[in-house]
Amino acid sequence: MRTYRLEQSDREITSHVGVALIGAAIEKYTSLAQAIDQVLPKRHGTPTSDMIKTYLGIMAQGKNDFQAINNIRNDAFFNQALGLSHQIPTEASI
Numbered sequence: 001m002r003t004y005r006l007e008q009s010d011r012e013i014t015s016h017v018g019v020a021l022i023g024a025a026i027e028k029y030t031s032l033a034q035a036i037d038q039v040l041p042k043r044h045g046t047p048t049s050d051m052i053k054t055y056l057g058i059m060a061q062g063k064n065d066f067q068a069i070n071n072i073r074n075d076a077f078f079n080q081a082l083g084l085s086h087q088i089p090t091e092a093s094i
Contacts (some may be wrong), residue, residue: 016077018060023082026053046086053082066091 003024026032033049040048057078058068072078073088 016061016075016081019057019078020081022056022060023053026056027083046088050082050084050086050088053084054088057082 032052033047036049036052037047042048054069055066058064058066058072061068061072069088069091073090075088079088
């Protein structure tokens with residue numbers, strides 16, 4: 001997982017800033033992926049832990065429904081910041 005350095009800047013902050021912090025916190029302070037995937041394993045497709053991380057990333061942007069996934073589905077930064085192992089699922093696949 002990529003590490004990020006926080007520093008003061010005059011640049012505008014985007015909605016993705018929270019996603020990087022959420023991803024780092026999940027990776028460093030939890031065992032979310034192992035715990036969730038042991039209880040709810042998937043035989044194929046997107047792991048359950050990736051779906052939960054995706055939803056947490058959406059919530060970090062101030063959105064509360066999975067329809068918001070359509071706007072960030074092809075965003076490489078979102079995927080990388082959360083450490084997702086598969087492509088972000090579509091709204092319909094959830």
